[in-house]
Amino acid sequence: MGKIVKVSGPLVVADGLADANMFDVVRVGSQRLIGEIIEMRGDKASIQVYEETSGLGPGDEVATTGAPLSVELGPGLIEMIYDGIQRPLEAIKAVAGDVIDRGIEVPSISRERTWEFQAKVAVGDTVQAGDLLGTVQETVVVEHRILVPNGVGGVVKKIGSGSFTVAETICVLEVNGVETPLTMMQKWPVRVGRPYKEKIPPNVPMLTGQRTIDTLFPIAKGGTAAVPGPFGSGKTVVQHQLAKWSDVDIVVYIGCGERGNEMTDVLREFPEIKDPRTGESLMKRTVLIANTSDMPVAAREASIYTGITIAEYFRDMGYDVAVIADSTSRWAEALREMSGRLEEMPGEEGYPAYLASRMAQFYERAGRVYTNNSGERIGSVTAVGAVSPPGGDLSEPVSQATMRIVKVFWALDSALAYRRHFPAINWLNSYSLYLDRLSGWFDENINPAYSAQRGRAMAILQNEAELDEIVRLVGVDSLSPADRLTMEVARHIREDFLQQDAFGEVDAYSPNQRQFRLLQIVLNYQDWSAEAMERGADMKKLFELPALEEFGQTKFVPTEEYEETYNRIEKDLKAQIAALTGGEG
């Protein structure tokens, strides 16, 4: 039992804690606030407290729990909204009302709720860590696979299907002659990555239904991506879109130091939206971690780890999981605040010197892996983090540290946002290093011309940027007809392809075949027009074809009808272009 000697904001120093270990969870004061030891000197421990510390003073007691900060893993995670240290916010609301008071203790996973457990092994089977014991249908879409916990293995002595709570024994294993009872719940320390057998290179795309992302800058399952952008550029909307439409099995959405209303938005909206793949509500595959900006700063630091640990748990079941963190900058600020209170020597802009390594550790927990079990099972964790650079300046430490690690960079641009070009992903600054790895998949599964078409579209956009400079200097009339056509086609790519309305009923999610066709029509238009211009067609008329106008409206065409409409418009285009040269077809 230790005693507090110093309180400074979320940092508490206590002595008499010789028995405690680094990173142990401790209980502070009479309200038993939750804290974590982050530094030890002699028997003095520096503790970051996950709750507001008003009213604490020297002499108050501190007790160690002897265990590191851990999350509870088991059926009952899906559809939950947790704070940064996995306390269920709905349950807190039931206890404390509309505000989050201090010293509230509620279990992370309901101990009362029962689950139908379906045993998948028989008595006498030998199992090792990570092997499947049985399943629970947690929600309509998520089959929760109960695995042998890490570090355990042996012969099944007792197992049976039936109705259980997470605290009841579902199975007894004989481990080296000792009978070990197992429940459906396990604990795992958040700061330690869950083990796996082997990482494998990510070569399957995570499809998002977002045209700019899937076509121009795709991300792989198991990959890492960052979404940097100044405020108002639509970071959160992009993150929400990814959480809504990505073709993964589980989404863990971490609202880390962001707005409370954004989490409310997710909470209210996700249950209403249907997953285009399963037809079920999106909430049925989502876990939310909400540590909003007004909640204690130390818990914000923990929220990222809580989220990725839950993601790894589902990965181990063989699922594709996406972790979406909004925003890693706020997490870095929490690190900075604690570092400042610890009086550490600051690095750049007051951030601690270990900022980059901590970020790298987080992102490196993403990946596509052979999971830890006797058979061959593949799961993935894809990590996407928003970055909020002060003033939109990417030279600041958090952006720089992120760029060094992540493989996909969707740079949001306030200039595009002002023009209401959404998603405001700047096609000239963004990149995806998975392009080569994924092009094979796209060419095989969507269309053999997929990558070639993508390359062509990028070249046109690049070309437009160069031509644009000339236009700004000497005017559009100075361009050759061919260049005018490039500008016009680039405009169609921007307006008709890249711009996507996240709130449009149809446009919010664009299937990949449709994306391909849309771009194909634009590029065909370029080919046919170039040809027609050579044969003397009037440029102005080419740019004002009636079919183009209709083409601009195709975003509203429902998914079932798009093929037909696209075919018709394409035919019209061809005919109208041909008519300009007097020829047929």
Place this chain on the structure above:
Amino acid sequence: MMKEYRTIQEVAGPLMLVRDVEGVTYNELGEIELPNGTRRRCKVLEVNGSDALVQLFESAAGINLRDSKVRFFGRSLELAVSQDMLGRVFDGLGNPSDGGPDILPDARRDINGLPMNPAARDYPNEFIQTGVSSIDGLNTLVRGQKLPIFSGSGLPHANLAAQIARQAKVLGGESNFAVVFAAIGITFEEAEFFISDFRRTGAIDRTVLFINLASDPAIERIATPRVALTAAEYLAFDKGMHVLTILTDITNYAEALREVSAARKEVPGRRGYPGYLYTDLATMYERAGRRIGNAGSITMIPILSMPEDDKTHPIPDLTGYITEGQIILSRELYRKNLQPPVDVLPSLSRLKDKGIGKGKTREDHANTMNQLFASYARGKECKELMTILGEAALTDVDKKYAKFADEFERRYVSQGYEENRSIDDTLRIGWELLTILPKAELKRIKPEFVEKYYPDTEE
């Protein structure tokens, strides 16, 4: 008996170190008694063994280290709240300053509040009609939103804020409405402008004023917005009122915070502001909102003046990351005599999409809004091009866009501070302006809406 300490070790700037204290806790409220009997309030910033580092809320002038006494109250700074606060004027710490009697408290609330549970929040989606086209039409305000005004020195943000406070209403809504106004380090004249405007329109009876003027101690300002928000929370969530909270000027608040941080010798973040400025501002701004099952709401309009009109300065920058959008005033438009000079392109209301559309404003609102934005942006580009290359360089369509941009500023944005436009007026003006452009350019509007709402033109 409350313990008194005569062990003040040092006073430096807004900070004071008291030795040999016992049982003092973090964030506790204290009081210093000067030899002449004057009492001043302070709070504990840090306790280290038997040392307490204390922040003064008022000036340190006259504190004698040997003879002054310090007491600690065992609680943090609280505000006595009651519905009788309406119509009253208080100082920056919540003491009545209008010569009236003390408030008979219905309750005492910690001014720091508690974080609202995200699961208990209700999503703001009720349209507020401010009567200002550039806000209603393009950057729609909804109940429970926090929408700051980014202004600059010499710009008429006060007029706009007063206009919003005066005109704001919910369509077909009731009138259980109150204004909480916090003056944070502004001048007497500016505060007087608001007060006389509230008085002129009769709003004063439904207003609670907290006034910390430029001449009042700067460190008191750290408490002022929190005191005001505590009153707002009480009126909204205990009394079910719709509270519009105006905080002006946040820049003064942040500077006071910087002063304390500098005195504590903390490692500074950008421009000398403390690294926790974001978190600190968030704990204020996030107190706006609605709660499930509660009739009341807090809608917040913080006003801040951007130093050098620089949006990337830490105060507007961090504010923008927390609030749900921003209304930006532009010096360029102001010089062109557009009133209010709202720069609509960089302005934004993040919650607009939930507050508009069928059943709230009108079905075509979202589409026309996007079209107006896009067209105005293009029009401005065309005008830029025109200044560089001359009018001849523009295509016919581009010329129309340039004309559109001019008309848009003149008719849509510049409406003055007295005109109260209904949302239908705003939408109608928008459509009229769109007729300047060829119909085929209205790509962002669903064809059926063009059909239905496109005004009849003579051609």
